[in-house]
Amino acid sequence: MCAMTAIAPTAPETPARRLPGDLAIWFFILAEMLAFAVFFSAYAFARATHVAEFNLYQQTLDRNLGALNTVLLITGSWFVVLAVQAAHRDDRPAIPRNILLGFLCGAGFLAVKVVEYAAKFGAGISMSTNTFYMFYISLTFFHFMHVILGMVILAILWVQARKGVYGSHDAHGLESGAAYWHMVDLLWIVLFPLVYVMR
Amino acid sequence: MQFKSQAVAKPYFIAAIGLFVGQILFGLILGLQYVLGDFLFPAIPFNVARMVHTNLLIVWLLFGFMGGAYYMIPEESETELFSPKLALALFWIFLVAGALTIVGYLAVPYATLAELTGNNLLETMGREFLEQPLPTKLGIVVVALGFLFNLTLTVLKGKKTSISLVLLLGLWGLAVFFLFSFYNPVNVVLDKFFWWWTVHLWVEGVWELILGSFLAFVLIKTTGVDREVIEKWLYVIVTLTLITGIIGTGHHYFWIGTPEYWQWWGSIFSALEPIPFFAMTVFAFNMVNRRRREHPNKAAVLWALGTGVMAFLGAGVWGFLHTLAPVNYYTHGTQITAAHGHMAFYGAYAMVNLMMISYAMPILRGRAANSNKSQVLEMWSFWLMTVAMVFITLFLTAAGILQVWLQRASDTPLPFMVAQEKIALFYWMREWAGVAFLVGLVIYILSFFVGGQEEKAA
Amino acid sequence: MNALKNPAHRAWLVLLVATAITWYLGEVGAAGTLSIVAMLLIAFVKGRLVILDFMELRNAPALWRALLEGWLILVSSLILLAYWISLK
Numbered sequence: 001m002c003a004m005t006a007i008a009p010t011a012p013e014t015p016a017r018r019l020p021g022d023l024a025i026w027f028f029i030l031a032e033m034l035a036f037a038v039f040f041s042a043y044a045f046a047r048a049t050h051v052a053e054f055n056l057y058q059q060t061l062d063r064n065l066g067a068l069n070t071v072l073l074i075t076g077s078w079f080v081v082l083a084v085q086a087a088h089r090d091d092r093p094a095i096p097r098n099i100l101l102g103f104l105c106g107a108g109f110l111a112v113k114v115v116e117y118a119a120k121f122g123a124g125i126s127m128s129t130n131t132f133y134m135f136y137i138s139l140t141f142f143h144f145m146h147v148i149l150g151m152v153i154l155a156i157l158w159v160q161a162r163k164g165v166y167g168s169h170d171a172h173g174l175e176s177g178a179a180y181w182h183m184v185d186l187l188w189i190v191l192f193p194l195v196y197v198m199r
Numbered sequence: 200m201q202f203k204s205q206a207v208a209k210p211y212f213i214a215a216i217g218l219f220v221g222q223i224l225f226g227l228i229l230g231l232q233y234v235l236g237d238f239l240f241p242a243i244p245f246n247v248a249r250m251v252h253t254n255l256l257i258v259w260l261l262f263g264f265m266g267g268a269y270y271m272i273p274e275e276s277e278t279e280l281f282s283p284k285l286a287l288a289l290f291w292i293f294l295v296a297g298a299l300t301i302v303g304y305l306a307v308p309y310a311t312l313a314e315l316t317g318n319n320l321l322e323t324m325g326r327e328f329l330e331q332p333l334p335t336k337l338g339i340v341v342v343a344l345g346f347l348f349n350l351t352l353t354v355l356k357g358k359k360t361s362i363s364l365v366l367l368l369g370l371w372g373l374a375v376f377f378l379f380s381f382y383n384p385v386n387v388v389l390d391k392f393f394w395w396w397t398v399h400l401w402v403e404g405v406w407e408l409i410l411g412s413f414l415a416f417v418l419i420k421t422t423g424v425d426r427e428v429i430e431k432w433l434y435v436i437v438t439l440t441l442i443t444g445i446i447g448t449g450h451h452y453f454w455i456g457t458p459e460y461w462q463w464w465g466s467i468f469s470a471l472e473p474i475p476f477f478a479m480t481v482f483a484f485n486m487v488n489r490r491r492r493e494h495p496n497k498a499a500v501l502w503a504l505g506t507g508v509m510a511f512l513g514a515g516v517w518g519f520l521h522t523l524a525p526v527n528y529y530t531h532g533t534q535i536t537a538a539h540g541h542m543a544f545y546g547a548y549a550m551v552n553l554m555m556i557s558y559a560m561p562i563l564r565g566r567a568a569n570s571n572k573s574q575v576l577e578m579w580s581f582w583l584m585t586v587a588m589v590f591i592t593l594f595l596t597a598a599g600i601l602q603v604w605l606q607r608a609s610d611t612p613l614p615f616m617v618a619q620e621k622i623a624l625f626y627w628m629r630e631w632a633g634v635a636f637l638v639g640l641v642i643y644i645l646s647f648f649v650g651g652q653e654e655k656a657a
Numbered sequence: 658m659n660a661l662k663n664p665a666h667r668a669w670l671v672l673l674v675a676t677a678i679t680w681y682l683g684e685v686g687a688a689g690t691l692s693i694v695a696m697l698l699i700a701f702v703k704g705r706l707v708i709l710d711f712m713e714l715r716n717a718p719a720l721w722r723a724l725l726e727g728w729l730i731l732v733s734s735l736i737l738l739a740y741w742i743s744l745k
Contacts (some may be wrong), residue, residue, distance in 0.1 A: 019717045024431040030724060031439050031474050037732050039465050044739030046463075051743045055688075067680035071673060077711050078669040083712070085665065127460045134460045175713075182711040187678045189672075190732055197683040198740070199695045 019117045020084075021176035029183045032143060034148070036187050039142065040194060051129050055199050057132040065116045066196040069109050073147075076105030077185040080154070080178045083161070085173040095128055095174070096161040099154055102181065106151040113144055143184070145189055150184040153177040200562050202273040210290050211266025212556045216644065218259035218297070219549070223637050225252040226257035232622050243305065250330050252302055256544060258297045263372075263552030264409055265293075268366060269417050269556025269558045270566045276357025281349050289345045296338040300305050300331055321382050326390070329380045330640065332429055336380060337388045340486075343374040345498035355625055361430040362419075364413035365437055369506060388456035395451045402548070404444040405474060409474075410510070410551045414503060417558045418639040421500050423491035432482045439475040447472050450522050453622035454531060462524040469522040473515030476547075480507035483519030496561060496568035498577040500627035502554035505585060517542055517592065529607050534622070535599035542592040543583075553581075553643075569646070578607070582638030658697045670712035675703050693740050697733045 019026065047054040083098035120137075127134045157177045161167065166174045200206065229248045231238045239248075271278050278369025303312045309330070316332035323333055331339070347370060354363050379396040417424055460621045483504050487650060494500065517539040521530040530536070543595065556595045557577065561569045606618040611620070660666050679699055681693055709715040709726045717724075 017716060019716050020713045022431065024435045024720065027437045027478065029470070031478075033475070033725075033728050034444070035471050037735070040732055041735040041739065044464060044736045045742075048739050062660060063680060063683045068681075070676045070679075072673045074669060074676065077707065077708040078665060080724055081665040081713075085663075092711050095615055125461065125696075128458045131459075134463065138460065138464065175533060175744050180449070180714050182707055185711065185724075186704055186707045189707060190700055190729075193679050193700050194736060197679055197690045198693055199698050 021179045022172060023177055025176040026070055031178060032183060033187070036142075036149075036190075039056045039139055040190060043139060043194065046135065047077065047197055053130060054132045057130065057136075058196070058199060061117070061136065061196050062116055063196050065112050066192050069112050070192050072105045072109045072112065073185045073188050077182050078108070079105065080086070080181050083157075084171060084174055086180050087161075087174055088168050090168045092164060092167065096158050099158045099161055103154045103158065104152055105148055106154065109147055110144070110151075139191060139195060143187055146184050148156075150181045153180055166191040200565070201277075202279050202624070204268050204283040204286075205273050205559075207283050207286040207290070207411075208266040208270035208559060210287070211262050212560060212563075213296055214290070215259045215262035215266060215552060216556070218255050218262060220640060221301075222255035222259060223633075223640055224254055225255065227633050227637060230626065230633050233619075233626040234630065236362060247304055247309070250309075251301060253328055254304070254330065255301070260548050260552060261543075262293070262340075263548075263555065264370070267409075267555035268346075268350055268370060269554065270555070270563070271355050271366065271413070272363055275363040275416070276354050277359045278353060278357030281352040281356065285345055285349050286578070289342050289349075292338065293342045293425060295561060296335055296342075300335045303332060304330075312455050321381065323381055326380075326394055329394070331380075339377065340374070343377065345372075347371060347374055360426075361410050361433060362415050365408050365415075365433060369405045369408030369412060369438075372408065373401060375653070376405065380384050385542055391626040392452065392456045392457065393572075395448055399448045399451055402543075403447060404441065407444060407475065408442045409653070410506070410547055411479065412512070414479060414506065414556050415502050415556055416639055417499060418483065419493040420558065421496065421503070422486045422493075424486045424489055424490070428483075429486060432478070432486075436475050436478050436482065439478060443471040443474060447516065450524075450527070453524050455525055466523045470519060472522075473511065473519055476507075476515040477513040480511045483507035494568070494573070496558060498569070498574045498581070499554060499558035499579055501578055502550055502557050505581060506550035506554055509542065509550055509585060509588070511546075513539065513542030513544070513546035513592065515654070516595075520596075529603050530599065533599045533602045534595045534625075535603070538592045538599055539593035540590055541595065545588045547557045550585075557630070559588065570650060573646050574586055576642060580643035580646060581641045583642060584636050584637075587632050587636035587639055591616045591629050592634065594625045594632060596631040598622040601625070664710045664715075671706060672703055675699050689745060690741075693737070697737055701733050702727055709730040 047080075079098045081100065081101035083095050086092075086094035086098060110120065125133050125137075127137050157174055160173065225248050228239060228243060229245070229252050232248060233243045236245075269280065269286055303316070307315070309325075312332060313319075313324045316324075316334055318333060321333055323336055325332060329336075347367075350369060350370065356366060376397050377394050382393050383391050384393070411433055415429050418424065418431050446464055447469035449461045450462035450469035452465055484507070487504060489502060520537065521527050521535050563565065569577070601622045602618050605613045605621055608614060659672075679696055684694060687695075690723070705726060708722070712725070723731060
């Protein structure tokens with residue numbers, strides 16, 4: 001509700017208090033985060049009634065690949081921040097370059113995830129194997145789809161940035177897309193310890 | 200009216216309202232049969248009355264959607280409709296097919312109807328909401344294809360706006376998912392699984408796109424807010440609808456023999472289905488508050504705000520009430536479902552059609568808005584129907600809670616029919632609320648015939 | 658260390674170190690209340706850095722900062738509650 005009152009474009013925008021990007025994208029990000037919040041809590045509370053099972057099968061997950069993926073997403077996010085900063089100081093060539101590097105980090109994440117999935121599915125594991133694997137596959141796959149969506153957005157930003165759309169005069173679209181990409185990172189930062197490590 | 204061909208919407212709207220009246224009359228018969236089991240038996244048995252009630256609902260909503268689309272697309276595309284003749288021809292085909300189907304339901308036993316219409320060639324009948332005989336189903340496909348052909352070509356030759364593209368996406372989805380009504384596997388689990396692809400993905404998927412698109416169109420016209428702002432909201436709503444709605448199908452897969460993970464997927468995602476409806480409500484109020492002009496058609500704005508709120512309550516809140524698997528374990532198929540169904544269909548789809556009719560009909564009749572007298576009457580009908588529907592929903596919810604308690608949760612559960620007798624009082628109250636709804640509907644129709652000082656021609 | 662004046666660079670370095678700690682806790686098989694709290698704290702710090710320095714909400718209207726940080730607190734608390742129940 002109150003979120004909506006902020007939409008009024010008449011609100012005086014002092015440089016000190018500014019929401020980067022578009023209000024609509026933030027509404028969307030919040031809705032997405034709510035979905036994950038529900039999913040994360042469902043995992044945690046389902047675990048409370050299957051502790052032994054969750055602890056046992058959590059050991060079969062590849063923590064190294066999980067941590068590597070965290071590093072990839074964090075770095076990907078960092079590159080995109082650099083792209084936004086480049087836009088604000090009108091460093092035109094640095095914008096698409098950093099977006100591209102962020103995109104490549106996302107591609108690396110997907111590749112690592114595919115390797116991980118191949119091992120699991122190859123071992124005959126599916127959503128019906130047990131509750132832990134159901135959550136592992138559901139949560140990571142739902143997140144996987146978000147990485148893909150984030151990369152689609154980055155690809156659009158890259159094309160636009162190459163056309164020279166963004167700069168200190170207007171970085172609205174870039175900031176909106178960047179915010180979504182950071183959300184993908186933020187979600188994984190909770191997902192990784194929760195599903196791979198915490199016991 | 201900006202384009203002559205928009206006029207084809209008029210017969211569609213009139214037919215929609217006519218069928219709406221039929222739906223409510225059968226609703227009242229049905230409501231009475233809950234308490235007087237042999238009312239009108241054997242002429243109109245309960246199962247037939249129910250089938251007519253729900254089928255008329257679907258058909259009048261489809262007429263409304265088509266009328267709305269024929270009105271909106273030329274204006275959005277800024278070009279005449281590709282073929283107004285085709286639109287009129289399809290109108291008569293659809294109306295006659297619909298009428299014959301209803302006559303068939305009422306005139307002969309359902310099994311005989313199935314035999315007469317070639318159900319043995321391709322078995323599609325006998326499933327809730329998809330009871331239509333094979334020729335009717337084929338007719339619907341032909342009408343839908345012709346309709347989509349007509350609209351798509353119109354958009355292709357004219358301007359392509361986000362609002363018309365979202366509408367086309369919704370309408371194409373509607374047609375595609377209807378094809379699952381022809382798929383009727385022998386395995387009961389598969390049968391139910393794909394049956395929901397039509398039923399759920401219609402009302403909790405593609406129809407919401409149609410709703411969002413109509414709402415956006417009327418808000419642009421009545422508030423004068425920038426198209427860009429409205430389109431942005433539409434995109435957010437559409438994406439949220441598709442994410443929650445498509446995976447939310449899982450909330451129908453709890454107890455039909457599907458794998459266990461559906462209980463999680465279905466619960467989690469369907470629990471989020473209120474979000475797009477909430478966004479629609481916020482969207483509607485926000486745009487009206489930021490309006491740049493006072494549109495003379497206040498009734499249409501009222502319907503637009505009403506559909507946001509009532510869809511959120513009926514589809515969102517009342518849906519959430521029983522969508523989580525552990526709750527649904529007790530409430531499945533009780534009057535709670537009926538309560539949700541009534542308010543959701545009225546709030547989301549009946550009201551959005553009435554909004555479209557309210558906005559377009561005066562213009563189709565050559566004026567920007569109806570006379571003040573007529574609008575006051577229309578707004579009275581809005582409040583009467585809406586409040587009546589709130590009471591129908593509340594009484595059914597009360598009946599449902601009692602039913603769950605007596606029949607399922609209790610230590611000494613009662614048999615179904617015994618529990619039904621115990622909740623008869625709520626059925627009586629629901630029936631009276633239904634009568635109030637009919638009064639509202641009659642006033643609504645009267646508002647079309649009230650003259651008075653008209654607003655300037657559009 | 659001029660580069661560290663950029664909050665994004667600082668955040669990135671802290672995030673890498675924090676990830677390494679979580680990974681290490683996993684490798685040594687840390688379990689139980691203390692390690693759960695530690696990992697949630699690390700996740701909270703990491704999430705907050707992403708919200709403030711990557712999403713650049715440090716200077717956003719207070720409402721939006723509160724919404725995002727509130728999400729982080731809510732999720733961590735719910736997870737903590739569920740784990741606490743499981744330990745009982």
